Amino acid sequence: MAPALLGHNSLRNPSLFPPFIGKNVRFFYQIVPFITCNPSPFAGKQVSSVVVRSSALKNNAQTRERQRLKEQFKIARERCRTDPMDGVTFSVEEFLDALDDHDLVSEVGTKVYGTVFGTDSTGADVNVSSSCSAFLPLEEACMYKINHVADAGILPGFEENFVIIGKNLDDNRLILSRRPIQYSLAWERCRQLQSENAVLICKIIGGKRGGLLALVEGLQGFIPLSQVSKRSGLETLIGKELPLKILEIDEKSSKLILSNRKANSEYQEQDLTPGSVVTGTVDSLKPYGAIVNVAGLTALLHISQISHAHVSDISAILKPGDIIKGMVLRYDHEKDRLSLSTKKLEPMPGDMIHRQKLVYDQAEEMARLFLQKIVEAEEAARAFSESESEV
Known part of the structure; x- marks a missing residue:
């Protein structure tokens, strides 16, 4: 077998070796026939030196590869320590958003953010991620009784937080609700009012x-x-x-x-003298103003007394059920009716239109300043009248 193998032409022609044969092995098989066909007194030593050389070349290549990988690892480790985002083409926020889109938690009670893309008489279709849609039943759309989701302001494009309350086994869609969130907000509002x-x-x-x-x-x-x-x-x-x-x-x-x-x-303790600040609830809106309930009394907030700025549409500023503060302008004891003004309480003209909370927060202080101006004006008028009398 050995002479036949060593004399085979393929051993002398490197191009006939398969591509997976290593360079060192190719060299060995090329040199062995030459040594075998040209014997010398030192033939055994030559073969031994060739094998050692082949092994040394192989070990050197592996050492260099290990050293190269070690250097790359060292560079990568240093970069992760000093600048971990170097070369990254997306931000942490974008990465988290991608996780939210593709790893949606669908457990009951989980709060999700979604966009309505369709409505009908039974409810609304909601997109809660790039690959998941859900359904909002009519009875879960609002804490109040409504006939259509549109009555609660839910239209295509509406974006809101929802709570997962179940899963439809037929189409594998999530079932959502807004009621838990609304009830939670209502309890929070009641605690604030208390x-x-x-x-x-x-x-x-x-x-x-x-x-x-x-x-x-x-x-x-x-x-x-x-x-x-x-x-x-x-x-x-x-x-x-x-x-x-x-x-x-x-x-x-x-x-x-x-x-x-x-x-x-507490209502009976309210001061109803002109210039005092009272709290009331808007009962209804009329073209000429708002009807307000104050301590069981009917009060009128005339459209001209709402703001220093021009008011063309009262409903854009007030709505029935709103709790407001107003300054008493006049109290008719015979008819038990009040005339109110919020215009006199504005820190700046137009605040009742754009910053109502500021008006109510500073109502007592603005009323005090208003009464002070009246007193100063009366004193000035009295002084002027006395000076004319002396003349």
């Missing part, structure tokens, strides 16, 4: 044993009989609006306790 000790004007929606039921920020509140000013004929109050204050809140047990007596006592 902390502000605000007087609310709420509609009585029914009665139950021991009291009345009222609607506060979309939540059902209970007015114990002991907290109702009018003890007789409670059924006549159903459907009407009463001033109320929040006594107790417990979101976990859905407890909302209200008082009509405390609200009435």
Whole structure:
């Protein structure tokens, strides 16, 4: 076998070797026939030196490769330590957004952000990621009873946070709801109103044993009989609006306790003299102004007294149910009617249109400054009159 193998032409022709044969191996097979066919006294030593040389070449190549990889690893490690974003073509925010799009958490109770892309009489189709759509049923679109999702302002292009409440096994789509978020906001709003000790004007929606039921920020509140000013004929109050204050809140047990007596006592303490600031609730809007309920009294906020800036559309500024502050201009004792102004409370002209909260926050201070100006004007007029009398 050996002479035949060593004498084979393929061993002398390197081009006939398969491509996967290493260079060192090729060299060995080329040199062995030459040594075999040309024997010498040192033939054994030559073969031994060739094998050693081949092994040394192979080891040197591996050493160089290891050294090259080691240097590359060292450079990469240093770059990660000093500038990890070097060469990265996207930002961390873009990376997180991509994770949100492709790794959507679909557990019940998870809050997701989506965009409505279609509506019908049964609900709305919502896109919650680049590869996932969901459905918002009509009954889950709003905490109030509505006939169509459009009644809640839900139209194609509407963007909002939703809560996952289930999954449709037929089409594998998520089922969403807005009600948990709205209820959470309503409880938060009630806690704020309680902390502000605000007087609310709420509609009585029914009665139950021991009291009345009222609607506060979309939540059902209970007015114990002991907290109702009018003890007789409670059924006549159903459907009407009463001033109320929040006594107790417990979101976990859905407890909302209200008082009509405390609200009435505070209303009666309000100063109704001209120049005083009162709190009321907008009952309705008319072309000539807003009708406001103040301590059970009817007050008019005329359109000319809303702002120093021109007001053409009252509904763009106020709406029924809004709680406002106004300065008393006049009180008609015979008719129990008030005339109010928010214009006199504006720190700057037009604030009632653009920054209502600022107007209400500084209402008492602006009323004080207004009365001070009146006093100064009266004193100046009196001084002028006395000087004329002397002349």
